[in-house]
Amino acid sequence: MNKLDKNEFRLTNQRKVILEELKKVKSHPTATEIYDMVRKKMPRISLGTVYRNLELLSNNSIIQKLDFGEAQKRFDGNPTTHYHINCKGCGRVDDVDMPLNQELDELAENATSYKVSSHHVEFSGFCVSCQN
Amino acid sequence: MNKLDKNEFRLTNQRKVILEELKKVKSHPTATEIYDMVRKKMPRISLGTVYRNLELLSNNSIIQKLDFGEAQKRFDGNPTTHYHINCKGCGRVDDVDMPLNQELDELAENATSYKVSSHHVEFSGFCVSCQN
DNA sequence: TAAAAATTAGTAATAATTACCAAATGATAA
DNA sequence: TTATCATTTGGTAATTATTACTAATTTTTA
Incomplete structure (x- = not known):
């Protein structure tokens, strides 16, 4: 039972779509790639919101933040270590x-x-x- | 026999001191930490030179560039994988x-x-x- | 329904790294 | 050695990913 289930933070529409879109793919997208994906569903979302939510979700082990030594970090909708x-x-x-x-x-x-x-x-x- | 030995690039004083100082420690310092170390020997060296040389040395497998997901990359004077x-x-x-x-x-x-x-x-x- | 708390969009700030360029240095060949 | 030429440097400006800030909005709670 994570903080999302415990309602320690809200499942806003933005947060929901970010999470859905990330879980949909297995490509380990960067923040800006996720921004582009999400904007198709929610054109007015801001890049800052994407960053903020990816940070919150990964801090709470709902997703993973990955670093492959490239300029941008990548994200994985699967929180289990692999x-x-x-x-x-x-x-x-x-x-x-x-x-x-x-x-x-x-x-x-x-x-x-x-x-x-x-x-x-x-x-x-x-x-x-x-x-x- | 690497490109340094083959004289494909010069062993300038700056390059030499950067390499020496890095090889001296086992702390995996960041670029700015190396800059501080080197400046004690060579006060007028520029941070750009440090970055440029760390890049060149790691591209040529004389040192290693490491990424631990922190803000700054780290460097290792030991080029062999470990x-x-x-x-x-x-x-x-x-x-x-x-x-x-x-x-x-x-x-x-x-x-x-x-x-x-x-x-x-x-x-x-x-x-x-x-x-x- | 009113008040409090969390979140957002938009923008500005931060910080690591890279790019640029004129001056200096080191290598090369006559 | 000396003239020439490519490489490298220092200093600074630019770039780029990410974070911080804030007023307005949304959601929750009382």
Whole structure:
């Protein structure tokens, strides 16, 4: 039960459409891409509202904010941790549908003096269209 | 043998000091932190020169540019791939001295239609000072 | 229905990074 | 060595993603 369900913040129309549009795609869009998607449904929404809501939704684990070292952050409508792959040719980002390697956290905990809580894996390579 | 050894670009004083100072530390400093370090040796160097050289050195695999989702990128004087851990308390970044899991690339290649070339792992947790 | 709180649109501000350019430096060849 | 030429630098301006601000609007609550 997240803060949305608990009514700790309102499900405004803007917030709803942002969330719907993001959950509709699996392309890990940037804030401006989401802005463009949402504007088709809601032409008067402002970019600031998009940013504000993406921030709030990701802070509350309803979506994920991702960083692949590009200029803009990307967003994922799926809040559960999973691995990603980034094409070195065109930059597209896809999910990698493989089980999380929980053992890695233990190995890292042995190798450091940290209390390890999680890890992220980002693969790089070339997608089908960029393999030539 | 990299482009520096092949004299494809010059080892200017600025470039040399930037590289030396970065290799001296294991703290994964940001561009402005490196700027501050280098300025102690070379007070008239400009921030643009620091950025320009960090970019050139990382493009040529002499150093690494790292991104932990913070505002500023970080740099690592060690160009060989290794895992990192980021403290959720204070933000410090340390190396994780454990072998690369090469098997992950194969698993990802089976799970996607990509030609996978590498992967990065970033652990999160709490460092000794932040464990209370 | 009135008052309080949250949210929005629109715009301005911030901050990291990149671009630009004239002057300086380093490499090269006569 | 010295003249030439490409590279690099310092200083500054521009760019760009993101955040902050604020008055107006919307939603919730009393």
